[in-house]
Amino acid sequence: EIVMTQSPATLSVSPGERATLSCRASQSVSSNLAWYQQKPGQAPRLLIYGASTRATGIPARFSGSGSGTEFTLTINSLQSEDFAIYYCQQYDNWPSFGQGTKLEIK
Amino acid sequence: QVQLVQSGAEVKKPGASVKVSCKASGYTFTNYGISWMRQAPGQGLEWMGWISASAGYTNYAQKLQGRVTMTTDASTSTAYMELRSLRSDDTAVYYCARAPPYGANSEPFDYWGQGTLVTVSS
Numbered sequence: 277e278i279v280m281t282q283s284p285a286t287l288s289v290s291p292g293e294r295a296t297l298s299c300r301a302s303q304s305v306s307s308n309l310a311w312y313q314q315k316p317g318q319a320p321r322l323l324i325y326g327a328s329t330r331a332t333g334i335p336a337r338f339s340g341s342g343s344g345t346e347f348t349l350t351i352n353s354l355q356s357e358d359f360a361i362y363y364c365q366q367y368d369n370w371p372s373f374g375q376g377t378k379l380e381i382k
Numbered sequence: 383q384v385q386l387v388q389s390g391a392e393v394k395k396p397g398a399s400v401k402v403s404c405k406a407s408g409y410t411f412t413n414y415g416i417s418w419m420r421q422a423p424g425q426g427l428e429w430m431g432w433i434s435a436s437a438g439y440t441n442y443a444q445k446l447q448g449r450v451t452m453t454t455d456a457s458t459s460t461a462y463m464e465l466r467s468l469r470s471d472d473t474a475v476y477y478c479a480r481a482p483p484y485g486a487n488s489e490p491f492d493y494w495g496q497g498t499l500v501t502v503s504s
Contacts, residue, residue, distance in 0.1 A: 277444075310490035319477055319494035320427065331492065363427055367487045370441070371417065373427040 278302055278366050282374035288382040291354050297377045299347040299364035308368035311340055311349045314376075315360045323362075324349065351379075384408040386478050386495035393501045394468050401464040402498045404478030411459035412436040417481040417491060418452060418463045420474040430476075432486035433461060441486055468502045475499050 279302040289295045299309070307327040312320035322331040324340035327347055337352040351358055359381050364374040389403040404416060418430040431442035433452040440452050451464045461478055476498045479491035 308488070312491075319497055320491075321494075322490055322492050325490040325492075365427075365490065367490055369487055370443070371429040371486055371491075373419075373429070375426045 278305060278369050278372050280364055280366055280372055280374035282362075282364055282377050284377060285375070286378045286380060288380050289354055290382045291356060293354055293382075295351045295354055295358075295379055297349040297351075297362055297379070299342075299349070299374050301345045301347075301366055304344045305366040305368035307343050308366055309340075309342070309347050310365045310367065311338075312363045312365065313358075313360050314363065320363060354379075356381075384480065384493045386480065386493055388476075388478060388495040388498045391499040391501070393503065395504055396469055396502055398468050398502075399464060399466040400468060400500050401462055402476050402478075402500070404461040404463070404495050406435075406459045406461070406480070409480070411454075412456050413483060415481040415483050415486070416452070416454065416461040417479050417486050419477045419479065419491075420472075421477070421497075422471070422474040425474075427477075428474075429486070430463070432481050434483055435461065436483060465500075468500075470502050473500065473502045 281300045283298045309327045311324040314320045328340045339350045341348050361376045363376050385407045387405045415434045417432045433440045435454045453462045478495040480493040482489040
């Protein structure tokens, strides 16, 4: 099983600032990496796939980078609706998710 | 528009079984698969398994082998997940998601159901 590790567990950022979230895979997953956003009481929403491709309807302030074992999700100019939990997921092998990063308002 | 609509919340006793449904619309059901995930209270997401909607092939997470069965009914575009011998640590929100037709890997999960809360309590 590929273990996905996200850091930090909680990130406090002010609205309008930039947030940088990290995800590490226990072995290479190539670019088969997705990011999801989850708000309380809602299902996860796909933000990024292929490590860097935004899903349909996702604003340009969301960007992803990385390949192999190290990945980053960057959110520029944080809006109030961006404060949520973010999960990375690899789909190079049987799917596995990171434990999540909670993005909270500073 | 693509939609996955799941059945309602369930309360079960330890040792019982639960069957959750996921009705798909807005796309050709048999051109994709369905994966199931669960999320325990305050915890992260756990992949449970995948089923091909056309051929019925399945792959289950190793820790659930023997307790979980996934099926589909192409005539109603509905997927089902049955979990047996329920324990208190099976209490979670269960999600279905659209998946690739040929395996759970190689593509992300682009559409998700709204989730079904299953509570296991004596």
